Amino acid sequence: MNKVRVGIIGMGNMGKYHADYLLQNKVSRCELTAVASSTPSKLEKYKALKTFPSGEELIRSGAVDAVLIATPHYSHTTLGVEAFKAGLHVMVEKPISVHKADCERLIAAAKAKPNLVFGAMFQLRTEPRYKKLKQLIETGELGQIVRINWIITDWFRTEAYYASGGWRATWKGEGGGALLNQCPHQIDLLQWLVGMPACIRAFCQFGRYHNIEVEDNVTVFMEYPNGATGVFITSTGEAPGTNRFEIAGDRGKIVLESGKMTFTRNEVSMRDFSKTAKTGFARPDVWNVEIPLENAPAQHATIMQNFVDAILDGSALFVPGAEGINSVEIANASLYSTWTGKTVDLPLDGAAYEAALQERIRESRFEKKVVQTSDEDFARSFTKG
Amino acid sequence: MNKVRVGIIGMGNMGKYHADYLLQNKVSRCELTAVASSTPSKLEKYKALKTFPSGEELIRSGAVDAVLIATPHYSHTTLGVEAFKAGLHVMVEKPISVHKADCERLIAAAKAKPNLVFGAMFQLRTEPRYKKLKQLIETGELGQIVRINWIITDWFRTEAYYASGGWRATWKGEGGGALLNQCPHQIDLLQWLVGMPACIRAFCQFGRYHNIEVEDNVTVFMEYPNGATGVFITSTGEAPGTNRFEIAGDRGKIVLESGKMTFTRNEVSMRDFSKTAKTGFARPDVWNVEIPLENAPAQHATIMQNFVDAILDGSALFVPGAEGINSVEIANASLYSTWTGKTVDLPLDGAAYEAALQERIRESRFEKKVVQTSDEDFARSFTKG
Numbered sequence: 001m002n003k004v005r006v007g008i009i010g011m012g013n014m015g016k017y018h019a020d021y022l023l024q025n026k027v028s029r030c031e032l033t034a035v036a037s038s039t040p041s042k043l044e045k046y047k048a049l050k051t052f053p054s055g056e057e058l059i060r061s062g063a064v065d066a067v068l069i070a071t072p073h074y075s076h077t078t079l080g081v082e083a084f085k086a087g088l089h090v091m092v093e094k095p096i097s098v099h100k101a102d103c104e105r106l107i108a109a110a111k112a113k114p115n116l117v118f119g120a121m122f123q124l125r126t127e128p129r130y131k132k133l134k135q136l137i138e139t140g141e142l143g144q145i146v147r148i149n150w151i152i153t154d155w156f157r158t159e160a161y162y163a164s165g166g167w168r169a170t171w172k173g174e175g176g177g178a179l180l181n182q183c184p185h186q187i188d189l190l191q192w193l194v195g196m197p198a199c200i201r202a203f204c205q206f207g208r209y210h211n212i213e214v215e216d217n218v219t220v221f222m223e224y225p226n227g228a229t230g231v232f233i234t235s236t237g238e239a240p241g242t243n244r245f246e247i248a249g250d251r252g253k254i255v256l257e258s259g260k261m262t263f264t265r266n267e268v269s270m271r272d273f274s275k276t277a278k279t280g281f282a283r284p285d286v287w288n289v290e291i292p293l294e295n296a297p298a299q300h301a302t303i304m305q306n307f308v309d310a311i312l313d314g315s316a317l318f319v320p321g322a323e324g325i326n327s328v329e330i331a332n333a334s335l336y337s338t339w340t341g342k343t344v345d346l347p348l349d350g351a352a353y354e355a356a357l358q359e360r361i362r363e364s365r366f367e368k369k370v371v372q373t374s375d376e377d378f379a380r381s382f383t384k385g
Numbered sequence: 386m387n388k389v390r391v392g393i394i395g396m397g398n399m400g401k402y403h404a405d406y407l408l409q410n411k412v413s414r415c416e417l418t419a420v421a422s423s424t425p426s427k428l429e430k431y432k433a434l435k436t437f438p439s440g441e442e443l444i445r446s447g448a449v450d451a452v453l454i455a456t457p458h459y460s461h462t463t464l465g466v467e468a469f470k471a472g473l474h475v476m477v478e479k480p481i482s483v484h485k486a487d488c489e490r491l492i493a494a495a496k497a498k499p500n501l502v503f504g505a506m507f508q509l510r511t512e513p514r515y516k517k518l519k520q521l522i523e524t525g526e527l528g529q530i531v532r533i534n535w536i537i538t539d540w541f542r543t544e545a546y547y548a549s550g551g552w553r554a555t556w557k558g559e560g561g562g563a564l565l566n567q568c569p570h571q572i573d574l575l576q577w578l579v580g581m582p583a584c585i586r587a588f589c590q591f592g593r594y595h596n597i598e599v600e601d602n603v604t605v606f607m608e609y610p611n612g613a614t615g616v617f618i619t620s621t622g623e624a625p626g627t628n629r630f631e632i633a634g635d636r637g638k639i640v641l642e643s644g645k646m647t648f649t650r651n652e653v654s655m656r657d658f659s660k661t662a663k664t665g666f667a668r669p670d671v672w673n674v675e676i677p678l679e680n681a682p683a684q685h686a687t688i689m690q691n692f693v694d695a696i697l698d699g700s701a702l703f704v705p706g707a708e709g710i711n712s713v714e715i716a717n718a719s720l721y722s723t724w725t726g727k728t729v730d731l732p733l734d735g736a737a738y739e740a741a742l743q744e745r746i747r748e749s750r751f752e753k754k755v756v757q758t759s760d761e762d763f764a765r766s767f768t769k770g
Contacts (some may be wrong), residue, residue, distance in 0.1 A: 159662070227590065231616055238531060238633055275543075275626070
């Protein structure tokens with residue numbers, strides 16, 4: 001095989017976006033040969049390709065070597081499992097599943113086919129600022145991490161957004177709100193950069209800003225195995241909102257905001273300094289360091305290229321699909337903590353969470369009124385990272 | 386009376402600081418006539434004044450019309466009550482007491498003498514940036530407040546600081562750590578600006594960074610009666626630390642950081658916009674507004690001048706002493722939430738908290754090793770606001 005035939009399942013905002021750059025040959029040795037959607041009008045644009053009314057039919061068609069799954073969240077698991085069974089490589093949009101138990105099902109299906117490549121679309125890991133941050137952590141430049149704080153409240157969504165799809169922002173259709181739809185990337189970056197917390201206590205507000213039943217305002221407190229503390233705040237109700245990530249370590253503090261990385265570097269370890277200083281109010285001398293960085297121009301295409309290279313050449317994946325379970329687990333634990341009013345120790349009990357989510361689905365009395373919105377520039381929604 | 390004779394009780398860092406500007410006549414119609422300290426060496430500088438080995442003796446001396454209490458925290462209550470009984474006006478350093486029940490005792494003593502003035506040294510309320518922020522909130526420029534976030538982790542203190550006094554950072558001597566000693570000003574500003582939260586869930590870490598028994602790293606989650614959420618983070622173990630206060634409202638967002646105030650102003654209400662927008666990803670147009678502000682040059686002297694004016698002319702106090710109960714209640718509730726592992730509804734049960742604190746004191750096995758530190762520029766510790 002010297003080329004990978006890809007099929008996209010789900011031609012909503014993300015599916016269309018992926019199709020565009022693939023049709024423009026932005027990913028070498030990759031050919032978009034098929035698309036699937038249950039909405040016939042969404043297939044019209046793609047008549048030059050093979051089109052299917054369902055993902056299952058695309059998977060069984062023999063027209064593709066790999067699928068890119070960009071459907072509503074729940075079907076990531078079912079379609080992914082089907083695709084692996086059919087011997088296809090799988091790239092799945094975030095979140096890889098709605099809840100931990102489903103992630104485990106998907107990962108098990110992938111593990112059963114070790115020759116198939118399983119990737120996840122966490123394209124922000126290709127952004128130079130996050131790669132640099134990871135490097136500064138891994139090389140010890142920042143010292144042991146003591147505290148993190150990410151305020152990402154610039155996910156403003158209007159009522160029209162939520163009214164645009166019946167599945168949106170319901171327990172049954174989407175299985176969550178800001179944590180499952182808007183924030184998987186940031187939560188993935190968090191765990192990629194500093195690992196998984198030992199426990200979580202979260203405070204989700206459901207339909208605070210919008211006429212929805214899932215969370216649209218969230219505050220998460222995390223404690224890490226080494227005692228480090230973290231706060232993650234998100235909202236889809238706030239404008240202008242903030243996107244500011246601060247990470248403090250023994251050797252200083254890094255702030256990412258407005259695309260700028262600022263490193264206030266302690267000349268010496270703050271803990272050593274504290275122990276040896278002769279006076280009470282002294283503090284380590286610092287350097288104010290600004291680290292110039294550019295934006296990655298085509299994050300999604302980069303992830304897809306890496307996926308294709310992994311299939312054809314055995315290259316290492318930037319984002320192995322199995323790692324997608326971590327952001328789901330943090331999101332699930334945050335909801336579970338809110339529902340139970342308790343601190344949740346990780347690892348989360350996936351079965352208990354699934355049961356709690358099913359209960360929300362069963363008890364839902366929410367009636368969704370769907371209103372068509374005009375087409376708009378969807379890319380605005382993820383280019384800020 | 387055309388002049389107020391003031392006595393300072395407690396000649397530690399703060400007492401000396403107050404004495405300096407009073408002796409320089411920075412407060413008109415106010416004369417420092419007496420000081421009290423149980424440490425004889427701390428009185429030597431003030432031989433031109435009347436000196437007393439205890440606050441009680443100063444209070445009974447007849448040498449003063451008013452006292453400024455700058456002793457370790459617990460005695461704020463006992464000395465304040467004594468002073469009111471003796472017919473003296475009272476200015477008390479922060480916190481006004483260690484716990485809510487003591488605050489109520491002190492406030493009751495003040496109320497029993499309605500002709501005496503009771504002030505509290507929350508001098509940051511005189512800072513132009515906080516006055517401006519209060520004005521922007523009260524005039525509705527910021528709209529209804531939806532979220533606040535204050536990260537104030539630039540209270541770095543060395544081991545030498547904690548070793549410098551036997552009372553420091555013990556349950557018995559100080560009754561708390563960062564929340565009671567370093568942060569009362571910021572907590573006071575919070576409640577002054579946005580009112581009291583309806584409930585608090587906090588995560589205090591005790592002696593995480595230092596060899597102390599009280600909290601030196603704190604994360605507080607607050608929910609307000611209108612559903613607004615807040616996070617307050619502080620630490621005395623982190624360098625360089627952060628001091629960043631963000632407050633989001635329906636009409637925009639204000640950030641105070643590094644002495645700079647930035648107002649991102651929504652041209653229209655974000656909630657109205659959300660309800661009426663025809664597309665999903667639209668957001669209100671904004672103005673980026675930078676509001677120039679200067680630092681107040683002599684905050685403490687300004688508060689003392691206001692106190693003297695209140696005594697002589699009946700002027701309104703900038704900070705009525707009774708308002709000091711609010712920052713104590715938030716600090717107490719944060720500790721109580723940590724101890725119980727639960728969300729604490731306000732108002733806090735002051736008696737329950739006092740009992741819980743007494744239990745910590747009884748059970749304390751902490752042995753403090755006191756080491757003398759050299760004199761240093763203490764003013765550095767509060768000039769940043």
